Amino acid sequence: xxxxxxxxxxxxxxxxxxxxxxxxxxxxxxxxxxxxxxxxxxxxxxxxxxxxxxxxxxxxxxxxxxxxxxxxxxxxxxxxxxxxxxxxxxxxxxxxxxxxxxxxxxxxxxxxxxxxxxxxxxxxxxxxxxxxxxxxxxxxxxxxxxxxxxxxxxxxxxxxxxxxxxxxxxxxxxxxxxxxxxxxxxxxxxxxxxxxxxxxxxxxxxxxxxxxxxxxxxxxxxxxxxxxxxxxxxxxxxxxxxxxxxxxxxx
Amino acid sequence: xxxxxxxxxxxxxxxxxxxxxxxxxxxxxxxxxxxxxxxxxxxxxxxxxxxxxxxxxxxxxxxxxxxxxxxxxxxxxxxxxxxxxxxxxxxxxxxxxxxxxxxxxxxxxxxxxxxxxxxxxxxxxxxxxxxxxxxxxxxxxxxxxxxxxxxxxxxxxxxxxxxxxxxxxxxxxxxxxxxxxxxxxxxxxxxxxxxxxxxxxxxxxxxxxxxxxxxxxxxxxxxxxxxxxxxxxxxxxxxxxxxxxxxxxxxxxxxxxxxxxxxxxxxxxxxxxxxxxxxxxxxxxxxxxxxxxxxxxxxxxx
Numbered sequence: 001x002x003x004x005x006x007x008x009x010x011x012x013x014x015x016x017x018x019x020x021x022x023x024x025x026x027x028x029x030x031x032x033x034x035x036x037x038x039x040x041x042x043x044x045x046x047x048x049x050x051x052x053x054x055x056x057x058x059x060x061x062x063x064x065x066x067x068x069x070x071x072x073x074x075x076x077x078x079x080x081x082x083x084x085x086x087x088x089x090x091x092x093x094x095x096x097x098x099x100x101x102x103x104x105x106x107x108x109x110x111x112x113x114x115x116x117x118x119x120x121x122x123x124x125x126x127x128x129x130x131x132x133x134x135x136x137x138x139x140x141x142x143x144x145x146x147x148x149x150x151x152x153x154x155x156x157x158x159x160x161x162x163x164x165x166x167x168x169x170x171x172x173x174x175x176x177x178x179x180x181x182x183x184x185x186x187x188x189x190x191x192x193x194x195x196x197x198x199x200x201x202x203x204x205x206x207x208x209x210x211x212x213x214x215x216x217x218x219x220x221x222x223x224x225x226x227x228x229x230x231x232x233x234x235x236x237x238x239x240x241x242x243x244x245x246x247x248x249x250x251x
Numbered sequence: 252x253x254x255x256x257x258x259x260x261x262x263x264x265x266x267x268x269x270x271x272x273x274x275x276x277x278x279x280x281x282x283x284x285x286x287x288x289x290x291x292x293x294x295x296x297x298x299x300x301x302x303x304x305x306x307x308x309x310x311x312x313x314x315x316x317x318x319x320x321x322x323x324x325x326x327x328x329x330x331x332x333x334x335x336x337x338x339x340x341x342x343x344x345x346x347x348x349x350x351x352x353x354x355x356x357x358x359x360x361x362x363x364x365x366x367x368x369x370x371x372x373x374x375x376x377x378x379x380x381x382x383x384x385x386x387x388x389x390x391x392x393x394x395x396x397x398x399x400x401x402x403x404x405x406x407x408x409x410x411x412x413x414x415x416x417x418x419x420x421x422x423x424x425x426x427x428x429x430x431x432x433x434x435x436x437x438x439x440x441x442x443x444x445x446x447x448x449x450x451x452x453x454x455x456x457x458x459x460x461x462x463x464x465x466x467x468x469x470x471x472x473x474x475x476x477x478x479x480x481x482x483x484x485x486x487x488x489x490x491x492x493x494x495x496x497x498x499x500x501x502x503x504x505x506x507x508x509x510x511x512x513x514x515x516x517x518x519x520x521x522x523x524x525x526x527x528x529x530x531x532x533x534x535x536x537x538x539x540x541x542x543x544x545x546x547x548x549x550x551x552x553x
Binding site: 051138 | 283297298299309310311312313314315316318319340343344346347348352356359360416417430433435463464505507508520522524528529531532534535536537539540548549550551552553
């Protein structure tokens, strides 16, 4: 390096230094766990308290009574809790659908995974509805027919899960071939359009339910599934859920 | 914690440092330290998890986070606090109060900025707008065009913070809402390409605003495996001049911040701290004023 170059380098350095060029020379990164070993900020705690107390008081208010303890594992083809949920959502939603369209909902198809907790014997509170349905899913009615109805039935029969259904009756043989399938007591006509109630998550392909789209029409009822359950609890004194023959296997 | 050093130093850089050390002591300024704290996907988790919780017993809680942040700020006043979105939805606090308490608490904790997550639209764009008066921090979003919505003018694409003379440019990126959020909730919000947006943002922050540090608050998600879907790791390798991507959406728990390379082969960090406020991310940036821009040697310790 000859003196000319050295001068240039020094000039550059002086220029940058005097203009306070900041040089990032080290970065350290880590994650700190928020545990009970950290003190709680009392100002924040007391700010939260009125919200917390009001919320919990409300969540614990009793709406109804459950005559038994129902779980989604209590039967392989249809469960008491699933039947209750599908029937309750139908009962709450159909009047809204009828008022808006003049038509009736034909049947209900939900998924086993959307039953998020058990229903315990005893008081049913607002908290119960949040536990059963913590998500914001809304009620959707899709008009589908033919092959898509076949696909829906196939989904129901090959998944070997007790998906909650209502107003639909399906019987399969020991190899899960469909022996009979009826909607509201009438055998399914594959040329007919059916108005099927589900939720927006499943409508959009959730849990691999790919048969709701495309469709002739879809109606969003602007009604949360949880609110349908809450409204049903409010008007019902005692919940008596039961396993029945809506989906069954014959030898 | 396992320590790894990433050193990138050229021979030129070394010789410059050597020369400077001999001749220019008088110009040397003390080291500056900028601390970046961050959360993501807190999802309305205000109270700590109960000791009986099956997943995160005794973890989280805003009041504990507050005292931790307070202690760190006492140690280094040059601290910024950010959130990468999905502030809303996950506990009945949101269902009952619509996000009011979340925003009020983040304001009390003195968050500096947040970006928007898909769940922040769960009460519709009007529901988000209605809670804005409770937020004393900025919402940064460079790739949601809110022009034809009620949110128009209520977010900024980026913000430049100055701490101890260091200019920190921060911009926000959101995930494609179509397919995740119903159209009647996000209305006429237009999603812009994250990579193109980032190219614009980094050019503005680097060349026009002359930032010393560039941070992206992203709700794109950490990575989607073999899928080419845009994510923080994809964004990192497709762009330049970002020092840190603070991510969210995928609720990714990392053992430590990810060191990755940008399109120029330069090391940078991508971090995400899981969800529900059970962790706080902390990244410390150390600057000295005594060097040449070509002497680009930064050690990253994670």
